Amino acid sequence: MAASQPAIELFFRTEEMSMVTYLKLCGHQVQKVEWDGGSCYWTFDRSDLLESAVDEFISGEARVEPREYNRQYAKVKDQMFAAAPPGKGRRQRQ
Secondary structure, three states, X not given: OOOOOOOOOOEEEEOOHHHXXXXXXXXXXXXXXXXXXXXXXXXXXXXXXXXXXXHHHHHOOOOOOHHHHHHXXXXXXXXXXHHOOOOOOOOOOO
């Protein structure tokens, strides 16, 4: 009888907007944006390049052009609100 192999995760999922922004600046494409409970999650295809970018981000070695980061962060935020279920999106001005 063969030993079972550990499951290989095909996707990387995070709720950290700053990491999502960095990964997008590195050229990685978001595959899905979804809310689970009270948090928004972004899903990426897992790859060696993605893992390397995640490691750079976590270690503090990530470097980006600040204005481009801010522009991309705003887009990530818009994705979050677009995927929000009713009542979780932007507050309406009164």
